[in-house]
Amino acid sequence: MASIKFNNVYIKDSFTVAGPLESEGQIRKFDLSMDDYYYGEKTFIDAEIKMQKIVIDNLLYRNKMGKKIDLILGGDLSNQITITNFAVKNFSIPFLGIYSACATFAESLIIASNFIENGTIKNAIAITSSHNLNAERQFRFPIEYGAPKASTTTFTATGAVGAIVTNEKSNVKIESATIGTIQDYEQKDATHMGAVMSPAAASVLMDHLNDLKRNIDYYDVVVTGDLGRIGMDILKEFLKINYGVKIKNYMDAGCEIFLKSQEVYSGSSGPVTLPLVLFNKVLNNKKYKKILIIATGSLHSKDTTNQKKTIPSIAHAVSLEVLS
Amino acid sequence: MNKDEYKKLVSRLTPKEMKSKNAIVAFLVGGLIGVLTELVIIILMECFGLSRVDACSWACLIVIFIASLFTALGFFDNWVTKAKAGLILPTTGFAHSVMSSALDYKRDGFITGIGANFFKLAGSVILYGIVSAFFFAILGVVLYG
Numbered sequence: 504m505a506s507i508k509f510n511n512v513y514i515k516d517s518f519t520v521a522g523p524l525e526s527e528g529q530i531r532k533f534d535l536s537m538d539d540y541y542y543g544e545k546t547f548i549d550a551e552i553k554m555q556k557i558v559i560d561n562l563l564y565r566n567k568m569g570k571k572i573d574l575i576l577g578g579d580l581s582n583q584i585t586i587t588n589f590a591v592k593n594f595s596i597p598f599l600g601i602y603s604a605c606a607t608f609a610e611s612l613i614i615a616s617n618f619i620e621n622g623t624i625k626n627a628i629a630i631t632s633s634h635n636l637n638a639e640r641q642f643r644f645p646i647e648y649g650a651p652k653a654s655t656t657t658f659t660a661t662g663a664v665g666a667i668v669t670n671e672k673s674n675v676k677i678e679s680a681t682i683g684t685i686q687d688y689e690q691k692d693a694t695h696m697g698a699v700m701s702p703a704a705a706s707v708l709m710d711h712l713n714d715l716k717r718n719i720d721y722y723d724v725v726v727t728g729d730l731g732r733i734g735m736d737i738l739k740e741f742l743k744i745n746y747g748v749k750i751k752n753y754m755d756a757g758c759e760i761f762l763k764s765q766e767v768y769s770g771s772s773g774p775v776t777l778p779l780v781l782f783n784k785v786l787n788n789k790k791y792k793k794i795l796i797i798a799t800g801s802l803h804s805k806d807t808t809n810q811k812k813t814i815p816s817i818a819h820a821v822s823l824e825v826l827s
Numbered sequence: 828m829n830k831d832e833y834k835k836l837v838s839r840l841t842p843k844e845m846k847s848k849n850a851i852v853a854f855l856v857g858g859l860i861g862v863l864t865e866l867v868i869i870i871l872m873e874c875f876g877l878s879r880v881d882a883c884s885w886a887c888l889i890v891i892f893i894a895s896l897f898t899a900l901g902f903f904d905n906w907v908t909k910a911k912a913g914l915i916l917p918t919t920g921f922a923h924s925v926m927s928s929a930l931d932y933k934r935d936g937f938i939t940g941i942g943a944n945f946f947k948l949a950g951s952v953i954l955y956g957i958v959s960a961f962f963f964a965i966l967g968v969v970l971y972g
Contacts, residue, residue, distance in 0.1 A: 546934050640931055647927035648948070649904025651849070651911045654842055688833045698837040736840045744836070745828045 506681040506714035512616040514675040514823070515626075515667040517782040518561045520554045522635065522661025525771075528761040530783045533662075534561065540636055540661065547646075548586065551579070551634040554663035555590035562628055562665050563594075572667075574618065576611035577630035578602045579774060580638050580659070587630065596628075604800030605700075605729050606683070607631050607774045608664070609819035613680045615668040616821075625670050632663035633773030642693070642805055655695040657731045657772035660760055664778035675786060676824045679715060683707035685802065687815040693801070693808045696772060697734015700799035703818040704730065705741050708797060709748070711820045719748055723791045728777040728799040728818070729757035731769035756780035774800075786825065794823040849911040856913025864890055887918060894919035898926040924948035 519533045526536035535557065542550040555577075563569055575594070578601045579586040591598045603610045611629035618624045636646050638659035644650045668677070686703040693699075704727050712719060719725070730738055735755045742748045756777045757770035777798045785791055799818040808814065828836070864886050871882040894914075897903035903923055907914045914920055928947040932940035946953060 645924075645927040645931040645947070647898055647901065647904045647930050648924065649907040649927075650915075651908055653844060689830045690834075690837070695837070695841065698841070702833065733841055737837060740836060740840060741828065741833070 505684070505710055506679060507613070507617065507620075508679045508715075509616050509620045509677050511670050512619045512677040513669055513671060513673040514677060515669045515671060515673045516562060516566050517664060517666040517778070518558045518565070519779060519783055520557055520632075520663045521779065521783075524635075524765060524767075525660055525662055525760055525779070528765060529759055530780070533779075533783060537661070540634070547634055547636045547640075548581070551581075551586045551632055551637055551663070552589045554634070555579075555587060555630060555632050555665070556593055558630060558632075558663045558665040559590065559594060559628060562667055566667060568626060568667070572596050572626050572628055573624035574599065574615065574627040575630060576601060576615050576627060577665075578607040578611070579632050580604065581641065586632060586634075586637070590630075590632075603817050603819070604802055605633075605772060605774045605776065606798040606800035606817050606819050608778045609680075609728075609796060609798035609821050612666075612668060612677060612821050613682060613819060616677050616680060619668060619670050622670075627668045628665050629668055630663070630665040631774040631778060633659050633661065633775045635659045635661045635773075638773060652768055653694045654768055655692070655697065655731075655733055656768040657696055657729060657757060657770050658761065658767035659773040660771040660776045660779060661773075662775040662779050664775055664782060666778070666782065674826055676826055677821060678824045679711075679822045681707055681711035681714060681820040683710070683818040683820070685815045685817050687813050689813045691808070691811060691813055693803055693814065695733070696801045697730040697732075697769060698737055699801045699803075699814045700728075700730055700816040700818065701734055701738040701741055703816040704728075704738055704797050704799050705745065707818040707820045708742070708795075709746055711795070711822070712748075715822075719750055720752075721793060722752065722795045722822075723793045724752045724754055724785065725750060725795045725797065726777065726781065726785055727753075727755045727757075727797045729770070729772035730755050730799060731757045731772065733769050754780075754785070759784060774798075786823075792825045794825070796821050796823065852910060853912040853916070856910040857916055860890070860914070860917045860919060890918055891922040894922040895926045898923045899930065921949055921952060924952075 520535045521533040544550045576599045577587045578584045584600050608631040615627040688702045690699045759780045760771040761767040797820045803814040867886040868882045871877050932944040
């Protein structure tokens with residue numbers, strides 16, 4: 504069974520570094536905001552590495568956990584997840600690098616939760632980041648090219664987010680999780696990732712509800728990763744037609760970061776989108792006690808899209824409970 | 828829902844691109860570039876006494892230089908985004924594409940970075956420009972002798 508229940512796993516603390524455009528968007532309060540995309544470094548790659556280092560440093564310092572972290576798990580969008588590898592090399596803490604595109608953070612939460620539930624480890628850090636200009640260069644055109652974009656395009660968010668997953672009781676409990684299956688509905692357009700990823704989100708949501716015998720109304724809010732404005736509509740319609748499920752308390756993290764006036768087309772994307780909204784908006788809202796996050800990832804590379812291959816996608820779901 | 832039904836659902840919910848509006852913007856901006864370049868040619872002919880052929884070459888160089896400079900100064904990409912194909916199709920687009928690629932790869936070294944990636948976008952223009960010039964030249968010889 505792809506769903507796992509956890510009894511003893513909590514999220515203790517999180518730390519966010521947000522990019523310049525993100526800090527002027529809908530959520531304005533972050534732990535740290537960047538003034539510019541270089542962040543005092545010479546290249547954007549170095550800037551993103553610095554963002555992750557700052558996140559880990561602050562989590563260790565703020566919680567006085569210098570020697571107590573048993574494992575770091577994380578990944579990012581760069582080829583061979585070099586950003587995370589280079590950031591974590593500065594800490595002598597065991598490390599697992601993982602990749603499932605924009606679903607990376609949920610994947611690291613699931614793996615960390617399993618280790619903790621089994622008693623193998625006590626504390627772990629889950630980390631992810633994305634940098635708009637690194638993603639542009641890798642997946643799209645040169646940064647200064649500024650090619651006109653389709654309205655379906657999503658804008659990769661800039662930021663780094665880390666969280667401490669622990670067996671110590673705290674306010675936020677990781678209650679259960681579902682590992683998604685790869686879906687491929689033969690979408691080929693890498694500028695329309697909402698359409699690519701919606702079936703994966705729907706599939707993991709239904710697996711989760713069926714495995715745990717829950718109704719969609721069990722959750723106060725369902726937060727998907729980065730489907731964007733058009734992707735949200737596609738998911739709602741797809742759930743209605745395919746599964747007969749009407750989703751009401753629903754939010755897409757991709758639509759919660761930027762203002763419409765910021766010209767980001769269909770919304771935000773990138774692995775950092777979901778944790779950025781989760782830790783800086785959703786968990787701060789006292790209304791939400793039972794939260795289901797569904798991180799969605801599009802599993803393509805520039806080569807596969809150039810060769811006109813269809814784009815597979817994945818999504819993982821994690822159920823969080825806010826105690827007290 | 829099978830895959831074809833899903834494709835229909837996606838195209839039903841995806842807003843259509845405003846192609847005609849983009850085309851008009853591109854036409855006006857591209858045309859404006861042409862008019863401005865023509866002005867430069869006239870100025871060169873009148874003030875510097877160049878022949879029309881020489882003035883055209885100089886005007887082309889000036890436009891390429893300005894586009895490259897604006898790209899390097901970092902604001903030409905915003906113009907390109909707004910002008911749609913209007914700034915990409917004229918020679919400004921060629922200059923901009925090589926300059927933006929060069930900027931992207933300047934940290935990757937002269938050979939493996941700038942050298943290998945300079946014509947990343949413009950390579951297609953050069954290759955297919957030469958190939959089509961070859962065939963049109965043959966066509967010209969066949970038709971007009």
